[in-house]
Structure formats: structure tokens, C-alpha cells
Amino acid sequence: MTSRATLRRPLARRRDLAALPSEALLLERLRAGDEDACAAWVRSNAGRMLAVARRMLRSNDEAEDAVQEAFAQAFRALPRFEGHALLSTWLHRIVVNACLIRLRKRRRHAETSLDELLPRFDEEGRRLDVTGPWPRDALGDLEAKDVRAAVRAAIDRLPERHRTVLVLRDIEGWSGEETAEHLGIRADAVKMRLHRARQALRSLLDPHLSGRSAKCTGASPAES
Amino acid sequence: MHRGVTCRELIDRLHGLLEGELAPSLAARFEGHLAECRDCVAYLDGYRLTVWLARRAWQESDPAPADAPRALVRAILRELPDPNDPIGMA
Numbered sequence: 001m002t003s004r005a006t007l008r009r010p011l012a013r014r015r016d017l018a019a020l021p022s023e024a025l026l027l028e029r030l031r032a033g034d035e036d037a038c039a040a041w042v043r044s045n046a047g048r049m050l051a052v053a054r055r056m057l058r059s060n061d062e063a064e065d066a067v068q069e070a071f072a073q074a075f076r077a078l079p080r081f082e083g084h085a086l087l088s089t090w091l092h093r094i095v096v097n098a099c100l101i102r103l104r105k106r107r108r109h110a111e112t113s114l115d116e117l118l119p120r121f122d123e124e125g126r127r128l129d130v131t132g133p134w135p136r137d138a139l140g141d142l143e144a145k146d147v148r149a150a151v152r153a154a155i156d157r158l159p160e161r162h163r164t165v166l167v168l169r170d171i172e173g174w175s176g177e178e179t180a181e182h183l184g185i186r187a188d189a190v191k192m193r194l195h196r197a198r199q200a201l202r203s204l205l206d207p208h209l210s211g212r213s214a215k216c217t218g219a220s221p222a223e224s
Numbered sequence: 225m226h227r228g229v230t231c232r233e234l235i236d237r238l239h240g241l242l243e244g245e246l247a248p249s250l251a252a253r254f255e256g257h258l259a260e261c262r263d264c265v266a267y268l269d270g271y272r273l274t275v276w277l278a279r280r281a282w283q284e285s286d287p288a289p290a291d292a293p294r295a296l297v298r299a300i301l302r303e304l305p306d307p308n309d310p311i312g313m314a
């Protein structure tokens with residue numbers, strides 16, 4: 001068993017690397033334990049991986065722990081890395097998996113029901129909670145910091161199973177198949193969770209956005 | 225007239241409609257409903273905007289790659305495995 005003392009290394013001396021070497025060379029250096037290459041790779045990816053973990057875990061401390069675990073796993077798995085994807089893509093998946101493991105462990109409490117956030121309908125299938133269109137002339141404001149903060153807060157309120165799918169599909173840009181594979185669920189389950197997550201998010205944002213402008217277009221594409 | 229297509233049916237299948245996964249005849253019925261129902265048009269607009277907003281929610285607030293906390297980077301580098309360690313070698 002390798003002792004902790006053996007694993008301890010002095011921090012790589014700071015050296016500005018103008019750019020990381022090519023993938024093949026980088027991989028070779030990482031596998032060889034080249035301190036400069038390892039340090040550069042960590043520094044060039046840690047911030048972005050931390051952002052991914054924060055989006056999934058909603059806790060900065062947990063996110064940092066997950067990223068640290070993920071890098072440790074990545075370095076241990078380097079000998080088995082076959083190069084079918086970019087190193088950064090491969091690392092991204094390891095980080096997401098580390099987050100998913102933490103999320104599964106967390107799920108001891110009853111999840112927030114999504115039902116209250118989904119649209120409701122009468123017996124004839126008409127929506128009950130109609131609040132009118134979101135004003136198109138407020139679109140320019142949608143880049144504002146308070147809107148982004150409201151959107152992030154709303155995403156945080158989603159039940160974890162649905163938030164995870166929304167984050168992986170709409171924010172991380174994973175395909176339905178990739179998401180299904182990593183979550184261990186069927187592709188149609190991913191679609192359903194994503195749709196429900198989007199509906200719930202829309203409900204959470206409606207009070208914030210429907211009153212955002214005094215002017216309401218209200219026009220439909222075709223007046224009967 | 226688009227018989228049988230309720231707001232509920234359309235909203236429940238909205239994902240499929242937007243992804244182009246519905247059978248053409250069903251998609252046409254849903255498009256017909258949208259042509260007559262301003263509530264569903266408003267819902268669809270809000271749904272699309274919701275997806276757009278979610279994709280942009282973390283822009284500008286994410287740390288740049290170079291801004292990872294130094295303590296985290298140190299902790300990661302401190303745990304680098306010994307490259308001569310045969311554990312894990314294929």
C-alpha cells in the first residue's frame with residue numbers, strides 16, 4: 001500500500017505554460033507523473049469542473065470535495081484511459097459521476113413533490129393557472145443579474161432527480177442517450193423528467209417574469 | 225377543426241412537438257390547436273424562454289478555469305498518485 005508520505009509531493013513549481021501540449025503529449029506527461037503537466041492540467045480544468053459540481057450539488061463545500069475526489073480518480077484511471085474522448089471531456093464525466101454518487105447518498109429525505117409546480121387542467125383539458133404571456137419587450141432585461149439569480153434559485157428548488165436531468169441536458173449539453181446511460185435510466189424516462197423539470201421551472205419563473213414589463217403584447221399568431 | 229386536441233394533451237406532449245418526434249399527423253393537429261389557442265401559445269413561448277434562461281443561468285457567475293480556489297488546487301496536487309505505483313496499471 002502506498003503511504004501518504006509517498007503520495008505527498010511538493011507543489012509543482014510555478015511555471016507559466018503558454019498552452020497545454022497536444023493531447024497525446026499531455027497524456028504521456030500525466031501518466032509519467034510530470035509535476036508541471038499535472039499542475040497545469042489541474043489548474044486549467046479545476047475552475048470549470050468546480051462550476052459543474054456546484055450546479056449539480058448546490059453546495060460549494062460538497063462541490064470542492066467532489067472535484068477533489070474526481071481528480072484523484074482521474075489520475076488513478078489514467079493508465080486505463082483509451083483516448084476515445086478528449087481528456088477534458090473524460091474528466092467532465094468523472095466529475096459528474098462523483099456528483100451523482102453524492103446526490104444518491106443524499107436522497108434519504110422525501111423529495112419535494114413536483115405536482116404543485118406542474119400545470120393543472122380542468123375536466124375539458126383547459127389550463128387552470130393561466131397567467132398570460134411573458135412580455136417579449138422585456139427580453140432585453142433577461143440578461144440582468146437579478147433574472148439569472150432568480151433562475152438559478154428556481155433551478156435549485158427543483159427535486160433532485162429532475163434538476164439533475166435539467167442540468168445535464170440543458171446546461172451541460174449532454175445528449176439524452178448519454179444522460180440515460182449515466183443515470184442508469186431509460187431514454188424515455190430522461191425525456192419525461194426533462195419535460196417535467198422545464199414545466200416546473202416555468203412555473204417557478206412565471207411570477208418573476210410575467211410582471212416584468214408594464215406592456216403586455218397579448219397577441220396570438222392568429223386571431224380567430 | 226382539431227377535434228380531441230386539448231390544451232392538456234398539447235402541453236403534455238410539448239417536448240415531443242419541439243423535438244420533432246411526433247407523428248406528422250399529430251404534430252399537425254397540435255399546430256392547429258396552437259393556431260387557435262393563445263393560452264397555449266403563451267405557454268409554449270414561456271417554455272422556450274425557460275429553456276433559454278436555464279442555459280444562460282450560470283454564465284458570468286461561473287469561475288474562469290484559472291480561478292479555481294488555490295486551496296483546492298493544492299489539495300488535488302497533494303494527492304497525486306505515484307506514477308510508479310503498479311495499482312491500476314493495465
